[in-house]
Amino acid sequence: MIRVESLYKSFGEEPVLKGITTTFEQGKTNLIIGQSGSGKTVFLKCLLGLFTPEEGRIFFKEQAIDEMNIDQQRKLREDMGMVFQGSALFDSMNIEENVMFPLRMFSEKPREEMLERVNEVLARVNLEGVNSKYPSEISGGMQKRVAIARAIVNNPSFLFCDEPNSGLDPRTAILIDNLIQEITKEYNITTVINTHDMNSVMEIGENIVFLEKGVLAWQGNNREIFMTDNKNVTNFVYSSDLFKKIREIQIKEK
Numbered sequence: 001m002i003r004v005e006s007l008y009k010s011f012g013e014e015p016v017l018k019g020i021t022t023t024f025e026q027g028k029t030n031l032i033i034g035q036s037g038s039g040k041t042v043f044l045k046c047l048l049g050l051f052t053p054e055e056g057r058i059f060f061k062e063q064a065i066d067e068m069n070i071d072q073q074r075k076l077r078e079d080m081g082m083v084f085q086g087s088a089l090f091d092s093m094n095i096e097e098n099v100m101f102p103l104r105m106f107s108e109k110p111r112e113e114m115l116e117r118v119n120e121v122l123a124r125v126n127l128e129g130v131n132s133k134y135p136s137e138i139s140g141g142m143q144k145r146v147a148i149a150r151a152i153v154n155n156p157s158f159l160f161c162d163e164p165n166s167g168l169d170p171r172t173a174i175l176i177d178n179l180i181q182e183i184t185k186e187y188n189i190t191t192v193i194n195t196h197d198m199n200s201v202m203e204i205g206e207n208i209v210f211l212e213k214g215v216l217a218w219q220g221n222n223r224e225i226f227m228t229d230n231k232n233v234t235n236f237v238y239s240s241d242l243f244k245k246i247r248e249i250q251i252k253e254k
């Protein structure tokens with residue numbers, strides 16, 4: 001579980017996060033959604049420790065980051081997996097080396113042991129036998145699977161995904177969403193996903209945090225999001241062409 005208390009972050013005079021308080025639950029796919037510029041990436045970067053908030057606190061398993069010593073912070077880093085937008089694989093490394101990278105960063109295990117773990121996670125994302133291929137030799141969907149394998153190789157308690165669906169066709173996007181959700185349940189991970197894909201909201205929105213100009217304007221799940229009276233949320237939901245058409249049909253039928 002991750003608990004966030006009154007988080008404030010600004011750049012110069014510009015306040016970006018204006019007092020966010022929320023909880024991301026363990027074993028669930030927690031989504032951060034909102035219009036472009038609402039502060040989703042800044043929020044995710046605060047959770048990852050890439051930005052330091054001016055005010056507020058973030059608790060990982062009930063321990064505040066600002067109370068952790070260097071050793072505890074290092075352990076927390078090891079306990080975090082990250083799927084970057086566009087996969088961010090290392091082009092000059094083959095798939096095996098890419099997935100092994102976080103293991104080498106945090107452990108001094110013998111290579112055979114690391115390889116065993118690499119093969120285990122590659123099998124989990126249905127990518128056996130691609131070890132010696134390079135990122136440019138596999139499809140975008142496969143690259144995402146490799147990115148997921150790399151993110152879970154250290155068996156993390158926390159998984160962060162920045163727009164994991166970007167650049168994928170709708171069918172592959174749903175497969176990736178489902179894979180992330182399955183892994184979240186299987187390993188009981190606290191997963192936080194930054195997205196503006198309404199299909200993801202529908203498919204895996206177990207706990208959705210809606211940001212509006214740096215404020216947490218609404219929180220709920222993928223059933224509740226269609227019932228809310230919050231106008232900003234409704235505008236966001238029906239901003240996608242598909243949902244706009246469904247909405248028009250619903251209104252006509254009333």
Ligand SMILES: Nc1ncnc2c1ncn2[C@@H]1O[C@H](COP(=O)(O)OP(=O)(O)OP(=O)(O)O)[C@@H](O)[C@H]1O
Nearest residue numbers: 011014016034035036037038039040041042043196
């Ligand atoms: N490093 C930075 N320095 C200054 N301003 C920043 C920085 N990072 C983000 N901002 C500002 O913070 C605001 C929120 O940006 P953020 O990237 O979090 O939005 P977002 O909701 O993730 O948008 P998108 O969906 O387009 O990625 C924007 O006004 C942006 O210009």
